[in-house]
Amino acid sequence: MKKNRYDHIRKSKAVSAVVFGVVQGVGFRPFIFRLAHQFGYKGWVKNIGFGVEIHLESNKDHDFKSFFLALEKEKPPLSQIEKIDIKPDEFLNCQQFEIKKSKQSQSFVFISPDISICDNCRKEMLDPKDRRYKYPFINCTDCGPRYTIVKALPYDREQTTMAHFKMCDQCREEYINPSDRRYHAQPVACAECGPEVQLKKSSTGEKISGGIDKASVLIKKGYILAVKGLGGFHLVCDAFNKKSVQRLRKIKKRQTKPFAVMASGLSVVKKFAHMDSYEKEQLCSARRPIVLLRKKKDIPGIAPYLNEIGFMLPYTPIHYLLLQNLELIVATSSNPKDSPIIKDEKEGVKSLCDYILTHNRPIHMRADDSVMKIVHKKPLFLRRARGYVPYPQKVPSSLASPKQILALGGELKDTISLYKNGYVITSQFLGDLDEYQNYTYFEETLAHLSKMFEFKPDMVVSDLHPDFHTTRYAEKMKVPHYKVQHHYAHALAAMLEHQIDRRQKVLGIILDGFGYGGDGTAWGAEFLICDYQNYQRAGHFKYIPLPGGDLASKQPWRMALAYIMDAYKNEIPTVEALSKIESKRLKAVQQMIKKNICTPMASSCGRLFDAVSYLIGLAPEEVEFEAEAPMRLESAVNEKIKEAYDYQIKGNNMPYAVSFSKTIRCVIHDIQKKIPFSVISAKFHNTLLNSLIEMSEKIRKQQDIQTVVLAGGVFLNKYLLSRSIEKLLSLDFDVIRPVHYSPNDELISLGQIAYALATLNS
Ligand SMILES: [Zn+2]
Ligand SMILES: [Zn+2]
Numbered sequence: 001m002k003k004n005r006y007d008h009i010r011k012s013k014a015v016s017a018v019v020f021g022v023v024q025g026v027g028f029r030p031f032i033f034r035l036a037h038q039f040g041y042k043g044w045v046k047n048i049g050f051g052v053e054i055h056l057e058s059n060k061d062h063d064f065k066s067f068f069l070a071l072e073k074e075k076p077p078l079s080q081i082e083k084i085d086i087k088p089d090e091f092l093n094c095q096q097f098e099i100k101k102s103k104q105s106q107s108f109v110f111i112s113p114d115i116s117i118c119d120n121c122r123k124e125m126l127d128p129k130d131r132r133y134k135y136p137f138i139n140c141t142d143c144g145p146r147y148t149i150v151k152a153l154p155y156d157r158e159q160t161t162m163a164h165f166k167m168c169d170q171c172r173e174e175y176i177n178p179s180d181r182r183y184h185a186q187p188v189a190c191a192e193c194g195p196e197v198q199l200k201k202s203s204t205g206e207k208i209s210g211g212i213d214k215a216s217v218l219i220k221k222g223y224i225l226a227v228k229g230l231g232g233f234h235l236v237c238d239a240f241n242k243k244s245v246q247r248l249r250k251i252k253k254r255q256t257k258p259f260a261v262m263a264s265g266l267s268v269v270k271k272f273a274h275m276d277s278y279e280k281e282q283l284c285s286a287r288r289p290i291v292l293l294r295k296k297k298d299i300p301g302i303a304p305y306l307n308e309i310g311f312m313l314p315y316t317p318i319h320y321l322l323l324q325n326l327e328l329i330v331a332t333s334s335n336p337k338d339s340p341i342i343k344d345e346k347e348g349v350k351s352l353c354d355y356i357l358t359h360n361r362p363i364h365m366r367a368d369d370s371v372m373k374i375v376h377k378k379p380l381f382l383r384r385a386r387g388y389v390p391y392p393q394k395v396p397s398s399l400a401s402p403k404q405i406l407a408l409g410g411e412l413k414d415t416i417s418l419y420k421n422g423y424v425i426t427s428q429f430l431g432d433l434d435e436y437q438n439y440t441y442f443e444e445t446l447a448h449l450s451k452m453f454e455f456k457p458d459m460v461v462s463d464l465h466p467d468f469h470t471t472r473y474a475e476k477m478k479v480p481h482y483k484v485q486h487h488y489a490h491a492l493a494a495m496l497e498h499q500i501d502r503r504q505k506v507l508g509i510i511l512d513g514f515g516y517g518g519d520g521t522a523w524g525a526e527f528l529i530c531d532y533q534n535y536q537r538a539g540h541f542k543y544i545p546l547p548g549g550d551l552a553s554k555q556p557w558r559m560a561l562a563y564i565m566d567a568y569k570n571e572i573p574t575v576e577a578l579s580k581i582e583s584k585r586l587k588a589v590q591q592m593i594k595k596n597i598c599t600p601m602a603s604s605c606g607r608l609f610d611a612v613s614y615l616i617g618l619a620p621e622e623v624e625f626e627a628e629a630p631m632r633l634e635s636a637v638n639e640k641i642k643e644a645y646d647y648q649i650k651g652n653n654m655p656y657a658v659s660f661s662k663t664i665r666c667v668i669h670d671i672q673k674k675i676p677f678s679v680i681s682a683k684f685h686n687t688l689l690n691s692l693i694e695m696s697e698k699i700r701k702q703q704d705i706q707t708v709v710l711a712g713g714v715f716l717n718k719y720l721l722s723r724s725i726e727k728l729l730s731l732d733f734d735v736i737r738p739v740h741y742s743p744n745d746e747l748i749s750l751g752q753i754a755y756a757l758a759t760l761n762s
């Protein structure tokens with residue numbers, strides 16, 4: 001904020017101010033109390049529905065400017081100020097400064113996400129003279145659990161999972177003292193009165209003494225432990241113990257999917273990964289995401305075939321204490337394949353580990369760890385959950401509406417979004433709703449958010465896809481139902497996040513797996529000219545058959561075959577990678593494509609990556625997780641290579657079709673010449689980049705468009721995203737991409753809200 005923003009305040013003996021934003025449940029009122037005392041002002045502070053109200057008085061005329069500058073500068077770390085309205089007020093001759101009791105209100109109250117232990121608490125925890133020495137639930141108004149323990153608002157202890165712990169006298173003393181760091185810290189506790197950890201043998205449930213210290217000894221010995229954290233259980237083992245890592249892979253039924261690791265400190269991270277100052281900043285931030293960092297030294301079995309490893313630092317006191325004698329542990333979420341993270345023991349954690357390190361502070365709302373990488377100094381989310389949810393997103397004021405809107409998202413990587421009073425709350429990542437347990441998680445989260453934000457939708461928004469669980473759910477609700485095309489929703493979300501004006505048109509380049517198209521076909525890589533109410537399909541990648549439908553996404557060789565048949569028609573060349581497939585299967589799939597049996601057509605970009613990754617020998621015959629083949633292809637890129645292959649843009653009018661038939665022939669040619677896969681991968685990426693740029697310029701020439709939106713799961717590819725941004729900027733485009741949200745399908749529900757708001761305002 002600018003220095004002179006308070007210059008307009010008229011001098012007077014009293015002012016009142018309303019601070020909007022995340023200012024409740026984050027220690028804001030005691031902070032104002034202390035600040036007012038420092039300045040010698042009288043008056044009060046209190047929570048009101050949508051923020052905090054402050055009344056300040058002084059004996060003589062004052063502009064109160066320094067107070068508000070200090071407020072902005074020194075505000076509590078968890079708070080986030082949207083705006084401050086200040087006006088002169090009546091002088092009431094107050095005799096003191098006090099914290100007044102809150103008024104109940106129907107408005108939108110924000111609640112902080114869960115936050116890592118702060119430096120002050122950590123110091124106390126490690127100080128043998130402190131009464132909370134080694135206490136694993138230490139917290140204060142600046143840190144600790146929030147979203148995952150709150151059952152309802154307002155944020156008071158009775159409404160959290162701490163309700164059944166009765167504060168001891170000493171804790172209560174801190175809790176009621178406005179000048180104390182723990183004033184109204186709802187989860188405040190100590191060893192006398194608060195939650196405690198418990199170590200158990202998983203096979204028998206037998207309790208074992210020794211607590212956290214013993215747990216770290218067991219990890220060192222090679223055992224697998226389930227450790228209860230903020231949003232659920234982690235499965236944990238020694239990251240350097242190859243046998244334990246392999247055993248954990250068996251338990252999780254994951255042979256290749258990368259594991260995240262938790263390091264005891266930055267010095268350990270630096271041993272194994274490269275890190276710039278922006279990556280370090282995120283890794284150390286109080287939100288404690290997993291940050292993907294480029295490998296310096298590999299740790300076998302952790303992230304095979306990839307050039308990055310996901311690191312995080314300890315974020316609960318339990319993690320800190322656990323890692324006091326360990327350098328690096330695998331810390332992967334405890335869910336069996338395709339289900340949500342486990343939040344209490346009765347959900348079956350014991351079958352996944354040798355020992356359980358648990359505690360008796362219940363988790364009300366589960367949330368996975370958030371995952372990001374850094375592109376151009378800013379986060380690129382692969383998953384947005386713990387530490388970021390339920391952070392509110394403001395909508396452009398021209399879109400605001402008094403109605404309440406529920407958006408249910410898509411199906412894979414689903415999130416839901418709630419709109420109320422000018423803000424959107426987007427849920428944590430919920431996973432693939434085609435899995436029964438994730439669908440239950442979806443319902444659980446919807447109920448939780450609705451209760452917490454006193455939300456009752458006037459309308460609901462879903463995807464166009466008729467068979468999605470979310471679409472069916474929306475149909476059953478007795479409120480008006482809007483539907484939004486999948487790729488358009490990707491673009492809309494980024495537009496809303498970046499507060500794009502209602503009158504502005506943008507070009508959305510959405511590179512994705514596939515989604516239900518506006519014409520009923522499967523869309524994937526789309527160039528859409530969008531505003532908030534409409535879109536026009538300006539171009540797409542050429543349609544290619546997906547032999548076997550969903551199977552084509554799981555077995556990249558099917559896509560390799562489809563692209564080769566498209567590029568060569570009938571004279572199919574011999575390719576080493578395809579000769580590994582049994583010839584009977586190969587012929588069968590060839591026939592499927594020729595006769596168009598069970599072979600939908602799609603303009604996918606993800607599947608193009610699958611095909612190339614398989615052809616050059618990187619992708620396995622069958623992938624274990626979505627994006628595995630593209631991730632391996634990206635990891636292989638030799639960044640020194642500047643050349644690219646040929647491609648074609650077909651059609652004289654919109655929508656143009658970008659064809660990579662020539663590209664595929666060049667790739668095959670290079671494979672036959674035994675060109676290294678790192679070079680082929682780079683040339684392929686550069687080709688894709690060139691095609692995006694040429695399309696952008698072609699569309700700009702015909703339409704008055706200045707801004708390009710980059711979204712869709714393929715833009716998790718750092719090489720492609722960073723170069724696309726650089727190139728577009730150099731050609732004088734404005735470029736936006738999701739920064740607070742993932743570009744993948746987690747974004748859909750936010751975009752759906754934008755469309756509904758625009759329609760309501762039309
Ligand atoms: Zn703290
Ligand atoms: Zn206590």
